[in-house]
Amino acid sequence: xxxxxxxxxxxxxxxxxxxxxxxxxxxxxxxxxxxxxxxxxxxxxxxxxxxxxxxxxxxxxxxxxxxxxxxxxxxxxxxxxxxxxxxxxxxxxxxxxxxxxxxxxxxxxxxxxxxxxxxxxxxxxxxxxxxxxxxxxxxxxxxxxxxxxxxxxxxxxxxxxxxxxxxxxxxxxxxxxxxxxxxxxxxxxxxxxxxxxxxxxxxxxxxxxxxxxxxxxxxxxxxxxxxxxxxxxxxxxxxxxxxxxxxxxxxxxxxxxxxxxxxxxxxxxxxxxxxxxxxxxxxxxxxxxxxxxx
Amino acid sequence: xxxxxxxxxxxxxxxxxxxxxxxxxxxxxxxxxxxxxxxxxxxxxxxxxxxxxxxxxxxxxxxxxxxxxxxxxxxxxxxxxxxxxxxxxxxxxxxxxxxxxxxxxxxxxxxxxxxxxxxxxxxxxxxxxxxxxxxxxxxxxxxxxxxxxxxxxx
Numbered sequence: 001x002x003x004x005x006x007x008x009x010x011x012x013x014x015x016x017x018x019x020x021x022x023x024x025x026x027x028x029x030x031x032x033x034x035x036x037x038x039x040x041x042x043x044x045x046x047x048x049x050x051x052x053x054x055x056x057x058x059x060x061x062x063x064x065x066x067x068x069x070x071x072x073x074x075x076x077x078x079x080x081x082x083x084x085x086x087x088x089x090x091x092x093x094x095x096x097x098x099x100x101x102x103x104x105x106x107x108x109x110x111x112x113x114x115x116x117x118x119x120x121x122x123x124x125x126x127x128x129x130x131x132x133x134x135x136x137x138x139x140x141x142x143x144x145x146x147x148x149x150x151x152x153x154x155x156x157x158x159x160x161x162x163x164x165x166x167x168x169x170x171x172x173x174x175x176x177x178x179x180x181x182x183x184x185x186x187x188x189x190x191x192x193x194x195x196x197x198x199x200x201x202x203x204x205x206x207x208x209x210x211x212x213x214x215x216x217x218x219x220x221x222x223x224x225x226x227x228x229x230x231x232x233x234x235x236x237x238x239x240x241x242x243x244x245x246x247x248x249x250x251x252x253x254x255x256x257x258x259x260x261x262x263x264x265x266x267x268x269x270x271x272x273x274x275x276x277x278x279x280x281x282x283x284x285x286x287x288x289x290x291x292x293x294x
Numbered sequence: 295x296x297x298x299x300x301x302x303x304x305x306x307x308x309x310x311x312x313x314x315x316x317x318x319x320x321x322x323x324x325x326x327x328x329x330x331x332x333x334x335x336x337x338x339x340x341x342x343x344x345x346x347x348x349x350x351x352x353x354x355x356x357x358x359x360x361x362x363x364x365x366x367x368x369x370x371x372x373x374x375x376x377x378x379x380x381x382x383x384x385x386x387x388x389x390x391x392x393x394x395x396x397x398x399x400x401x402x403x404x405x406x407x408x409x410x411x412x413x414x415x416x417x418x419x420x421x422x423x424x425x426x427x428x429x430x431x432x433x434x435x436x437x438x439x440x441x442x443x444x445x446x447x448x
Contacts, residue, residue, distance in 0.1 A: 003295045004295070004313070004314045004315060005295060005314065006295075006297055006314035006358075006360050008360075008363075028358065028361070031356060031357055031358055031361065032338065032356070035317075035356045035357065035358060036337050036338045036356045038315070039317075039336050039337040039338070039355060039356050040337040045314075045315050049314055049358075051358070051360065051361055053361055078350075101338075101426065102341070102425050102426020102427075103351055103404070103407075103422070103423055103425070103426055104338075104341070104344060104350075104351040104352050104353050104404075104426050105338070105353075105426065107350040107351065107352065108347075108350075108352060108357070191422075191425055192425030192426055193338070193339055193425075193426060
């Protein structure tokens with residue numbers, strides 16, 4: 001058995017070099033997934049730890065030149081939920097961050113950790129899908145951007161290559177058409193230290209007459225990854241987005257769900273709850289679009 | 295393999311040699327002998343191990359000790375000198391916020407981190423801030439009352 005090693009790179013270049021050097025090296029930031037999984041016996045602590053919590057290059061929430069947002073991978077859930085920029089223009093992401101774990105989890109847990117842990121129940125996944133987010137990856141060879149939807153490939157699996165480190169999430173500027181409202185909500189059994197039983201993010205854009213010009217819906221914890229609900233989106237586009245249409249879209253969202261039975265819920269229960277949670281997310285997003293409330 | 299760890303706990307800098315898998319909690323209770331912080335579930339569910347890291351609450355059972363290097367840690371022992379009570383400790387006793395006492399150190403540290411940042415938190419804010427701390431005895435009402443009492447006293 002090799003002895004467990006622990007290294008703290010001083011900057012991104014050193015981190016990339018360390019990850020390139022050892023194939024089995026694993027990154028730890030806040031440790032709220034990695035270390036907790038080791039404590040609970042779910043998966044052992046990796047043998048080669050690269051602790052990146054001091055990398056300044058990976059922190060910060062910065063507007064991009066084209067009106068989007070670049071969020072460093074080390075940004076914590078607490079920073080996301082408190083960011084005026086995120087709350088105002090990417091509300092669903094703030095909603096989701098505020099639901100993660102407890103105050104302690106939110107102060108330590110990071111955006112990069114939530115994304116790379118790739119849980120089907122990850123709170124940030126569905127908001128990132130409806131915002132068409134990209135994941136920025138760096139390696140010793142250079143950097144690249146991958147659409148979030150193709151980055152997470154299955155439970156605990158991503159398309160990151162050996163030696164690659166996630167550095168940021170990039171959100172494109174909201175389209176100028178109409179007024180946008182977004183929201184994320186979940187079914188939960190308790191209010192803290194909880195994971196989504198079923199979750200849904202909604203983005204809806206309405207014109208001056210209140211008609212829906214664009215809609216996006218994504219589901220959490222009902223498939224191997226967070227997934228878009230394309231049929232439900234199509235029900236809303238071009239409609240008045242009234243109560244009947246919202247209900248029709250919520251029912252249509254169930255088509256995208258392929259839930260499993262697990263300790264948290266049975267598959268039939270999850271399926272039955274998809275329309276309920278989608279309706280709540282859509283209603284909240286629509287209210288935000290129409291009233292400007294956040 | 296052990297790695298050097300210089301860690302500031304309650305204003306004192308300690309220097310230890312620690313293996314990578316060791317939790318902050320195990321170093322606090324073991325090497326440093328600070329047994330006020332409790333081990334409950336040992337996987338971040340219960341909050342009995344809550345300490346402050348750079349002023350923010352952290353489940354020390356599931357935080358790698360080496361990652362606390364160069365940072366400021368505060369435990370329940372920092373609240374008061376022997377024979378004295380911090381206003382939060384006094385309020386917990388007065389309001390019936392303590393029965394077996396096992397969750398109390400974590401509750402106190404979570405409450406303190408809130409009061410350090412927010413001088414007049416609402417009852418809802420207090421409940422949200424303590425939501426990562428479980429108590430199996432008191433039913434929480436006394437704990438929330440105690441924090442509200444200290445908040446009201448400013």
